[in-house]
Amino acid sequence: xxxxxxxxxxxxxxxxxxxxxxxxxxxxxxxxxxxxxxxxxxxxxxxxxxxxxxxxxxxxxxxxxxxxxxxxxxxxxxxxxxxxxxxxxxxxxxxxxxxxxxxxxxxxxxxxxxxxxxxxxxxxxxxxxxxxxxxxxxxxxxxxxxxxxxxxxxxxxxxxxxxxxxxxxxxxxxxxxxxxxxxxxxxxxxxxxxxxxxxxxxxxxxxxxxxxxxxxxxxxxxxxxxxxxxxxxxxxxxxxxxxxxxxxxxxxxxxxxxxxxxxxxxxxxxxxxxxxxxxxxxxxxxxxxxxxxxxxxxxxxxxxxxxxxxxxxxxxxxxxxxxxxx
Amino acid sequence: xxxxxxxxxxxxxxxxxxxxxxxxxxxxxxxxxxxxxxxxxxxxxxxxxxxxxxxxxxxxxxxxxxxxxxxxxxxxxxxxxxxxxxxxxxxxxxxxxxxxxxxxxxxx
Numbered sequence: 539x540x541x542x543x544x545x546x547x548x549x550x551x552x553x554x555x556x557x558x559x560x561x562x563x564x565x566x567x568x569x570x571x572x573x574x575x576x577x578x579x580x581x582x583x584x585x586x587x588x589x590x591x592x593x594x595x596x597x598x599x600x601x602x603x604x605x606x607x608x609x610x611x612x613x614x615x616x617x618x619x620x621x622x623x624x625x626x627x628x629x630x631x632x633x634x635x636x637x638x639x640x641x642x643x644x645x646x647x648x649x650x651x652x653x654x655x656x657x658x659x660x661x662x663x664x665x666x667x668x669x670x671x672x673x674x675x676x677x678x679x680x681x682x683x684x685x686x687x688x689x690x691x692x693x694x695x696x697x698x699x700x701x702x703x704x705x706x707x708x709x710x711x712x713x714x715x716x717x718x719x720x721x722x723x724x725x726x727x728x729x730x731x732x733x734x735x736x737x738x739x740x741x742x743x744x745x746x747x748x749x750x751x752x753x754x755x756x757x758x759x760x761x762x763x764x765x766x767x768x769x770x771x772x773x774x775x776x777x778x779x780x781x782x783x784x785x786x787x788x789x790x791x792x793x794x795x796x797x798x799x800x801x802x803x804x805x806x807x808x809x810x811x812x813x814x815x816x817x818x819x820x821x822x823x824x825x826x827x828x829x830x831x832x833x834x835x836x837x838x839x840x841x842x843x844x845x846x847x848x849x850x851x852x853x854x855x856x857x858x859x860x861x862x863x864x
Numbered sequence: 865x866x867x868x869x870x871x872x873x874x875x876x877x878x879x880x881x882x883x884x885x886x887x888x889x890x891x892x893x894x895x896x897x898x899x900x901x902x903x904x905x906x907x908x909x910x911x912x913x914x915x916x917x918x919x920x921x922x923x924x925x926x927x928x929x930x931x932x933x934x935x936x937x938x939x940x941x942x943x944x945x946x947x948x949x950x951x952x953x954x955x956x957x958x959x960x961x962x963x964x965x966x967x968x969x970x971x972x
Contacts (some may be wrong), residue, residue: 594904594959601900618900636907640961656962683940683957691899694926697940787939 558659559586563589563634566653566662568800571598571635572840573830574668575624576847577854577858581666582631584855589660589678590654596628596637597621598670599794600840604690604716609840646804646826649861656698663861667801667813667821668847671794671838676704681801682763684787689713692787693720699786700724702770704758708789711744717789724749726783728756730775759790779818796832808834818848825861827854872906874923879931881924888947890920894938896927901959902942912965919969920948941965946972 565581567574570592581588590596600606603617629635636655643654645664653660668707673687686692693716701722703714706729714725727734727744732755734741744750753772760771760779767784774781796811806814806822812834819827829846831838872893876884885892893909895902913921926941928934936945940957946969947953954972 593899593961595907597900601903616898618903638904638911638962642965675946682941686940688899688901689943691896691901692939695933 544559558654558657560585560659560661561589561634563587563660563662564858565589565664565666565851566591566651566660567666567668568641568653569593569598569668569670569797569830569832570596570625570635571668571670571843572600572624573670573843573847573850574598574666575621575628575834576844577626577666577829577851578628578633578847579631579666580848580851581854582628584851586851586855586858589636590628591639591641591655591660591664592635592637592671593640593797594737596625596635597670602688602690606840607660609654628757641800644800644804646801646823649825651825663826663858666819666847666850666854667798667805667826667832668830668850669797669800670831671796671831673791674789674793674795676758676761676790676792678758678761680761680763682761682768682788684768686763686789687791689716689789693717693722693789696787697721698723700726700784701787701789702758702783702785703727703789703791704846705729705791706731706736706752706754707791707793707794708736708740709793710734711736711740713789713791714744714750715740718744718747718750721801725751726785728758728772729754731755732776758788768830794831798832810834818853819846820853825854825857827851827857868937874921874925874933876922876924876929878929881929881932885922885947885950887950888920888922889949890922890947892922892924892947894924894926894933894936894941894943894945896925896941899941903940905942905944905959906962908962908965911962912969931936944968 549642564586565588567590570590578588600617600621605614606617607614639655645652651665703710755776756772759773762769771785772781796809813828813832815828815833821828827850829850830843924932943957945955
């Protein structure tokens with residue numbers, strides 16, 4: 539997706555804006571993950587007309603989590619199921635939810651904020667940025683059907699086969715265990731650092747499996763697809779030594795980056811691209827708030843994202859009320 | 865959104881898929897019910913089919929039809945396959961947005 543044209547001062551292509559139907563809201567929430575949906579619940583319950591604009595489907599990264607075990611009220615629950623329940627609550631409150639939208643233009647600097655999608659122009663008194671993060675992909679020039687980022691989706695294609703897992707964090711080790719549970723014959727884990735960062739418990743469970751090999755100080759230099767196989771070139775980051783290995787598929791879990799290219803140049807971001815906010819989730823722009831994984835912070839969990847969303851919505855309500863009162 | 869969504873025909877089994885696809889036209893998605901990317905792609909496809917109400921929309925559940933998955937060498941889901949008179953004219957795996965889908969469909 540191309541970054542939208544910046545129009546911080548509201549001087550976008552007015553003729554194009556006028557051709558689209560205008561939808562008026564009090565609060566526009568960009569992003570339908572748990573932070574955005576929680577903000578929507580609080581905003582709607584504060585009697586604010588609210589819309590969520592979601593690039594893909596509501597639920598965010600939680601949709602990709604097989605089982606969530608740190609969410610109060612559930613010993614264990616599938617991420618997609620939990621998010622569907624939250625979405626149902628959001629819709630029940632009368633929040634408009636537009637999914638699979640592409641945001642083409644933003645104007646956040648004026649009192650009235652506008653967000654233009656391919657179909658509509660949305661106006662709002664306040665905007666909450668809750669676009670979350672997305673998985674980092676391998677920085678390789680390859681478009682192979684055999685390079686994956688979802689073990690739940692694609693793991694079963696490799697039952698009885700050999701796969702490469704890229705990354706040494708919690709996601710990589712958790713997904714390795716899931717792949718092993720499916721019946722993957724052999725897994726090679728490569729981590730660019732000289733150690734794996736995954737928690738001790740999950741590392742112990744993976745390391746005691748005799749069909750898993752872990753290579754630290756190793757990065758993927760190239761992946762080439764051959765008939766039914768991937769030829770992977772690995773480089774030892776300490777010695778520079780190159781080796782090749784053949785696997786049936788490659789699963790990549792090397793972390794996430796914030797989805798903030800939409801706001802770059804609009805609100806203040808930190809050097810890593812996260813939105814800088816006050817403790818009350820206010821950004822550098824008046825009437826623009828942020829919540830969830832997209833915010834610069836230490837802990838990123840469903841529960842902390844929900845707290846952010848709640849605060850952002852309550853602060854947005856206060857901002858709108860004070861503006862009305864003059 | 866108020867538009868009429870093309871209903872996906874996913875009445876496929878390993879016993880009938882060959883016969884059903886023999887003269888198929890339209891867009892076929894290989895999906896799984898627990899696949900988040902499939903859910904996201906499906907949401908985009910709702911919008912695509914609202915603009916193409918005459919294009920047949922077919923779906924094969926990979927957990928129901930492992931034989932079809934093997935025959936079509938599906939290793940990544942969702943995978944979209946375009947059919948014309950039973951012949952595969954194009955395929956694309958992974959997520960795409962509405963503009964990408966329009967381009968993919970329009971170029972084949």
